[in-house]
Amino acid sequence: MTNDADTLPTETTADSTPPMEGDEQMKHETAHALEGTYDPETIESTWQDAWVEAATYAYDGEAGQDPNTTYAIDTPPPTVSGSLHMGHLYGHTLQDFAARFQRMANGDVLFPFGYDDNGIASERLTEQDLDIRHQDYERQAFQELCREVCQEYEAEFTEKMQSLGTSIDWDHTYKTIEPRVQRISQLSFVDLYEQGREYRKKAPAIWCPECETAISQVETEDDERQSHFNDIAFELAGSNPPREDFVISTTRPELIPACVAVFVHPDDDDNRDLVGETARIPIFGHEVPIIEDERVDMEKGSGIVMCCTFGDQNDIEWYQAHGLPLRVAIDETATMTDLAGDYEGMHTETAREAIVEDLEETGHLRDRREIVHDVGVHERCDTPVEYRVSKQWYINVLDHKDAYLEAGEAMDWYPEKMFTRYRHWIEGLEWDWLISRQRDSGIPFPVWYCSECDTEVLAEKADLPVDPLSDEPPVDTCAACGHDEFEPEEDVFDTWATSSLTPLINAGWDWNEETQDFEMANPELYPFDLRPQGHDIISFWLFHTIVKCYEHTGEVPFDATLINGHVLDENREKMSKSRGNVVEPAAVLAEYPVDAVRFWAASAAVGDDFPFQEQDIVAGEKLLRKLWNASKLIDTLAPRDPPEPDELEPIDRWLLAELDDAIDTLTAHFEAYEFAKARNQLRTFFWNTFCDDYLEIAKTRDDSPSTQYALRTAHRTFLLLWAPIMPHVTEEIWQTVYGEGRPDAFESIHTKAWPAPRGYEADLEAGETAMEVISALRRYKSERQLPLNEPLESVAVHGPISGFETAIQDVTHVQDLEVLEEPPEITTEIASIDLEYATLGPKYGAKVGEIDAAIDAGEFEITDDGLAVAGETLADDLFEVEYERTYSGSGTMTETESAVVIVDDAA
Numbered sequence: 001m002t003n004d005a006d007t008l009p010t011e012t013t014a015d016s017t018p019p020m021e022g023d024e025q026m027k028h029e030t031a032h033a034l035e036g037t038y039d040p041e042t043i044e045s046t047w048q049d050a051w052v053e054a055a056t057y058a059y060d061g062e063a064g065q066d067p068n069t070t071y072a073i074d075t076p077p078p079t080v081s082g083s084l085h086m087g088h089l090y091g092h093t094l095q096d097f098a099a100r101f102q103r104m105a106n107g108d109v110l111f112p113f114g115y116d117d118n119g120i121a122s123e124r125l126t127e128q129d130l131d132i133r134h135q136d137y138e139r140q141a142f143q144e145l146c147r148e149v150c151q152e153y154e155a156e157f158t159e160k161m162q163s164l165g166t167s168i169d170w171d172h173t174y175k176t177i178e179p180r181v182q183r184i185s186q187l188s189f190v191d192l193y194e195q196g197r198e199y200r201k202k203a204p205a206i207w208c209p210e211c212e213t214a215i216s217q218v219e220t221e222d223d224e225r226q227s228h229f230n231d232i233a234f235e236l237a238g239s240n241p242p243r244e245d246f247v248i249s250t251t252r253p254e255l256i257p258a259c260v261a262v263f264v265h266p267d268d269d270d271n272r273d274l275v276g277e278t279a280r281i282p283i284f285g286h287e288v289p290i291i292e293d294e295r296v297d298m299e300k301g302s303g304i305v306m307c308c309t310f311g312d313q314n315d316i317e318w319y320q321a322h323g324l325p326l327r328v329a330i331d332e333t334a335t336m337t338d339l340a341g342d343y344e345g346m347h348t349e350t351a352r353e354a355i356v357e358d359l360e361e362t363g364h365l366r367d368r369r370e371i372v373h374d375v376g377v378h379e380r381c382d383t384p385v386e387y388r389v390s391k392q393w394y395i396n397v398l399d400h401k402d403a404y405l406e407a408g409e410a411m412d413w414y415p416e417k418m419f420t421r422y423r424h425w426i427e428g429l430e431w432d433w434l435i436s437r438q439r440d441s442g443i444p445f446p447v448w449y450c451s452e453c454d455t456e457v458l459a460e461k462a463d464l465p466v467d468p469l470s471d472e473p474p475v476d477t478c479a480a481c482g483h484d485e486f487e488p489e490e491d492v493f494d495t496w497a498t499s500s501l502t503p504l505i506n507a508g509w510d511w512n513e514e515t516q517d518f519e520m521a522n523p524e525l526y527p528f529d530l531r532p533q534g535h536d537i538i539s540f541w542l543f544h545t546i547v548k549c550y551e552h553t554g555e556v557p558f559d560a561t562l563i564n565g566h567v568l569d570e571n572r573e574k575m576s577k578s579r580g581n582v583v584e585p586a587a588v589l590a591e592y593p594v595d596a597v598r599f600w601a602a603s604a605a606v607g608d609d610f611p612f613q614e615q616d617i618v619a620g621e622k623l624l625r626k627l628w629n630a631s632k633l634i635d636t637l638a639p640r641d642p643p644e645p646d647e648l649e650p651i652d653r654w655l656l657a658e659l660d661d662a663i664d665t666l667t668a669h670f671e672a673y674e675f676a677k678a679r680n681q682l683r684t685f686f687w688n689t690f691c692d693d694y695l696e697i698a699k700t701r702d703d704s705p706s707t708q709y710a711l712r713t714a715h716r717t718f719l720l721l722w723a724p725i726m727p728h729v730t731e732e733i734w735q736t737v738y739g740e741g742r743p744d745a746f747e748s749i750h751t752k753a754w755p756a757p758r759g760y761e762a763d764l765e766a767g768e769t770a771m772e773v774i775s776a777l778r779r780y781k782s783e784r785q786l787p788l789n790e791p792l793e794s795v796a797v798h799g800p801i802s803g804f805e806t807a808i809q810d811v812t813h814v815q816d817l818e819v820l821e822e823p824p825e826i827t828t829e830i831a832s833i834d835l836e837y838a839t840l841g842p843k844y845g846a847k848v849g850e851i852d853a854a855i856d857a858g859e860f861e862i863t864d865d866g867l868a869v870a871g872e873t874l875a876d877d878l879f880e881v882e883y884e885r886t887y888s889g890s891g892t893m894t895e896t897e898s899a900v901v902i903v904d905d906a907a
């Protein structure tokens with residue numbers, strides 16, 4: 001069946017128009033009736049409230065039950081920034097498709113919700129909201145303000161999430177700052193410390209001067225920036241130099257007061273003679289050694305580079321490898337220090353311009369050219385990062401790269417290609433995971449240090465959570481030196497150090513003081529069945545979760561990961577505030593039903609970035625109406641619970657066999673997270689096969705117990721199959737038509753069992769062909785303005801319709817149906833010749849008119865060489881032939897996809 005679902009006859013098909021034969025509309029009326037047009041505005045919010053009220057989606061599993069009957073999703077806790085964007089809506093809707101399907105198909109589902117309200121994001125939110133600076137408060141006081149601000153946003157977020165109609169279990173929520181989570185996070189720290197997988201080290205670390213904290217590698221990203229390459233002349237300090245000076249190229253001349261060495265590659269014939277000499281730094285005058293090192297890129301600039309503490313990773317490696325001194329010219333706020341002399345107190349960018357100007361004046365600036373290059377910036381604030389020596393806590397990750405790669409390989413990836421991103425991230429790892437942040441809002445380190453010998457003292461597991469700023473250490477004296485005073489660690493954890501524990505938070509991981517072991521309150525949940533998330537946080541959330549869970553449990557935390565793409569605007573451009581093309585979910589939901597928006601969300605293959613498309617939402621809206629109207633029509637055609645007849649008629653058995661087939665395919669699609677395929681297949685089957693074809697036929701057969709039974713079975717099945725994608729409309733129809741009572745006491749459609757094939761056997765091809773024939777005959781009548789029950793005397797069909805002959809006759813009122821063994825005589829004639837004038841014109845010039853005329857007059861011939869016309873032979877690429885198939889026998893012929901139908905109307 002290839003009917004265009006949006007053509008007019010389709011629109012009216014499942015409408016509430018009464019059946020053609022006899023007014024049966026009132027026949028099956030019962031107490032609850034679907035009335036009027038579908039009103040999503042009222043109905044959707046009614047059910048959202050009812051589901052929350054009745055805890056419809058509560059996880060009912062028992063602690064320790066069979067993990068195979070449990071489906072657990074480790075949902076991403078959104079940062080409580082106050083706004084719900086299209087990405088949230090899309091991501092959570094995809095997770096919800098999986099949750100709803102699994103709940104119906106496979107048993108207990110845990111679909112929890114988390115709020116990420118610790119770390120820099122919530123701190124900045126609080127600062128902005130209250131117009132304050134965290135530096136002006138004590139940690140405790142500032143954290144309380146953060147809690148107050150976040151609470152408001154959390155409530156708002158809950159409301160917005162509930163308005164999406166997702167099947168979240170609102171009894172299973174967590175906040176990444178709540179005491180229970182603080183305890184788990186600190187337990188994780190203590191466990192890894194005891195395993196020897198954490199260390200504290202004073203070393204160069206990546207630093208954000210805007211946020212004034214150390215950050216980890218994953219928090220930096222490359223950003224294209226306008227800059228200048230400056231060629232600066234350095235002098236040789238010795239009195240016996242073969243050369244007076246040399247040139248280095250740099251984009252950061254403000255770093256020259258921090259220069260500690262100059263490097264040359266050992267194979268650099270032009271410059272090798274400089275090695276061992278001493279260079280004098282222009283303006284600042286301090287002298288540094290010239291050293292050889294293989295890490296120098298000879299192709300860049302003059303091949304001679306300066307090493308400053310610190311401009312980049314290379315500087316750090318050289319500093320460590322050659323034991324160079326530390327010169328700190330830039331402080332934690334990107335302000336020049338006293339080492340910068342006259343430039344002290346300037347911001348780095350101001351100092352850069354000032355130093356260049358002065359270099360020009362002293363004649364040391366040899367060249368300056370504009371470039372665009374990648375600069376490492378902090379992903380949260382877009383500030384170029386610096387490298388600072390500071391004392392920080394790290395988790396060892398570099399020594400377990402292989403294990404984390406294997407853990408990634410052990411998971412199923414949807415789509416598979418996303419594994420590559422994970423692999424690339426691990427292969428490119430250069431730093432251990434820096435987890436200490438010099439911020440206020442966050443979970444404190446449960447650590448004190450001996451004020452005498454700096455020995456680390458960790459909190460007892462039983463005492464967690466603790467805040468060393470207000471709590472006492474668990475010992476009175478230092479075990480190493482006997483001293484009795486301790487300094488608290490003031491830093492807090494990186495927010496990812498906590499959000500990487502979500503599977504353990506959801507499974508209730510904790511330390512049991514009695515057994516002296518870790519245990520889980522709900523071990524059946526772990527490992528989780530699914531980790532859904534965006535592709536942009538594979539290196540953040542997924543990687544770090546695998547690190548933490550693997551180190552704590554020795555297991556891969558997920559069976560599968562579902563990576564969703566990003567929502568783009570209608571022109572496939574990235575949505576951004578600066579472009580002004582951001583589509584707000586609130587605006588979309590004000591205009592369209594949630595179910596229709598969900599229909600759109602199921603339109604793309606998982607993993608692909610895909611555009612926001614209003615037309616797809618409109619198509620979803622039409623489908624809601626179609627489902628509603630079809631349901632109303634069915635209510636007029638069949639009693640709600642008809643008995644199954646002993647024998648089904650062929651056409652009804654065929655429909656139920658098709659339905660079995662659809663259930664199989666759809667189940668496979670949902671299991672493989674192929675929501676777009678499931679949606680499209682179900683829509684075609686429901687709209688074209690069921691509404692356009694079968695329902696039209698059923699209208700004429702509503703007194704048949706076989707049809708009544710098939711109609712009701714199909715209707716129930718369709719509602720169940722649509723339930724994961726369109727939860728509101730299906731619940732409303734189900735409760736009205738099949739429900740016991742509502743909304744106070746209802747057994748939700750969403751907790752019903754997913755349909756299973758019933759084992760109906762039928763020749764699907766013959767049934768489909770019969771449908772085509774019926775459609776063709778209906779079209780025949782409507783084109784001639786004949787009533788659909790007008791008898792047709794004689795019809796001949798060539799095509800596989802065996803077993804459906806009587807059905808065709810009954811439905812289309814054909815008195816005599818002949819099945820032709822051989823195809824009827826059809827001649828294929830040339831209908832027209834289309835010339836390619838664009839290429840024909842230049843080649844044949846004035847002759848084109850003559851060619852045209854000859855074709856019009858039918859004076860041409862198609863040969864193996866091409867089109868012979870007007871004394872020329874046109875090559876194949878110059879013309880196209882349109883053929884027409886005509887029937888020369890008596891009667892009117894129609895061809896369908898797999899049949900030929902001839903109505904004998906010659907008389």
Ligand SMILES: [Zn+2]
Nearest residue numbers: 208211378381
């Ligand atoms: Zn920053």
Ligand SMILES: [Zn+2]
Nearest residue numbers: 450453478481
């Ligand atoms: Zn000590």
